[in-house]
Amino acid sequence: MLPPRNPDETLKARGADTRPANRFDRLSTEREHDGWDIPEETGLLRTEVTEERPRSIIARNRSPDVPFDRSINPYRGCEHGCIYCFARPSHAFWGMSPGLDFETRITAKTHTAELLAAEIARPSYRVAPIAFGTNTDPYQPIEAKRAIMPALWRVLLDWNHPASLVTRGQTVLRDLPLLADMASRQLLHAGVSITTLDADLARAMEPRAPTPATRLRMIRELAGAGVPVRVMVAPVIPVLTEPEIERILTAAREAGATHASTIPLRLPLEVAPLFRDWLHRHRSDAAAHVMNRIQAMRGGKDNDSRFGHRMRGEGIEAELMLQRFRLAKKRLGYSEVTPKLDCSRFAPPPAPGQQLALF
Known part of the structure; x- marks a missing residue:
């Protein structure tokens, strides 16, 4: 509970x-009335951003069921607040709660462009696409002020290094x-996540993420600029968003998406009780039905x-x-083949004053 x-x-x-306490906490705390009738001071819970200068920026991954082996996450925690x-x-690894702490206590990683340039310049480095947005969204609201991403893109452009991006920001x-x-x-393809086209449901479930209409506009503008766009119908939530699968795919295709993927809802560790609590607060009439359907897909x-x-x-x-x-997906003409990113262009940028090769 x-x-x-x-x-x-x-x-x-x-x-x-x-x-809720994280799984590593040894102690738990409970609020207790102090016996005084003096009302406590209340205040709006605001997002707190702290800075961290990591020693490296590329995270390595060996999971056999994900299509990348390296990623970059400029932020820890995500203000979008998707339940x-x-x-x-x-967030539990850092002694914080996966509940409100995850969406209100954000860590921004600094000097990321310098770290990236240093890491890919090592003689031992072997090029392969770097994935962005694999854990938390690099374009969550605080990126508008922090502007970490442009410098990272410039480094990748300088080196002709391929990358993939997943975002809803x-x-x-x-x-x-x-x-x-x-x-x-041929150094980039992007994925835009659309869970629902119902603005009210999205507002309750993904409170600080852009509206579904804005995400369709993102697909339209990215595709219009020549960026191959994949719509990610994910996660699919039985009862709540599952009926919209075809409508989401249709709307995204009309906006310019050429590829599509999907994942059914996952509820690892502390996420399950948080999602159950959200269901009872926002969709109490469907809570039991939703969870029964989820469990039917999860043994x-x-x-x-x-x-x-x-x-x-x-x-x-x-x-x-x-x-x-x-x-x-087949009926709407989505491609079955993800665009291949070009690793052959990868090379150090010209040094200051160095003449560019003619051929």
């Missing part, structure tokens, strides 16, 4: 409602000239973390969902 909301905090546009976010449990359009330049060299449990199963689910429910997705 989750702890009650702190009555001294006023929440505005937050996904979680409380701060189902599989990255929430990562509209600040990505600020960097459209850089992304278009990357795409013109009777809230989650199945096994490689090869976590991204697909299993059983009749999962197979029917995937068949619907595949049929709609």
